[in-house]
Amino acid sequence: EVQLLESGGGLVQPGGSLRLSCAASGFAFSSHAMSWVRQVPDKGLEWVTIISGRDDTTHYADSVRGRFTISRDTSKNTLHLQMNGLRVEDTAIYFCAKHAYWGVDFWGQGALVTVSS
């Protein structure tokens, strides 16, 4: 059974940093592309970043490029999102997402990040 469990969310001041983690199990973690997708509560989904399953190539949405970094630790089957220079508009629920067949086929339950002074 595929499981994705996010952790590391919380309250941080503007300009601060936070690191999200996603513990993955039930599938060949190193073989699949993984994304982070965020959602302001009661609003739409916004794709944030992806790491490929073949060579760990990364891509970012314009809104976070240069501030956020996605990475994976295959020895621990864990995906990370390092978020620096956080802004109020980064406040959202962050979902860890597994890719297959050119789309997200499984979602974590999400971690809430609140950026506020």
Add this chain to the structure above:
Amino acid sequence: QTVVTQEASLSVSPGETVTLTCGLSSGSVSTSFYPSWYQQTPGQAPRTLILSTNIRSSGVPARFSGSILGNKAALTVTGAQADDESTYFCALFMGSGIWVFGGGTKLTVL
């Protein structure tokens, strides 16, 4: 900047068929955009319905189907049920590793 467009809201009667669409502010959607569809109810994580235009995700009922209709991707719900009342998001692969979600369609079953 290209925007992915969806109907803000739609309604359907129980047992009837409804089609939701996913388009581009500029240009046409084709299979090369690998359109995917997701269902979400309040307070829950999204659930994957359709991948790569028309591949149903594991456990998704056959009443959900995906296609390309004209210049848009489409999600058709055949024989809508009360628990299909949700918000539906589409996503398109824009190339260079970039994915973009539509704004979502709130489907009401009444």
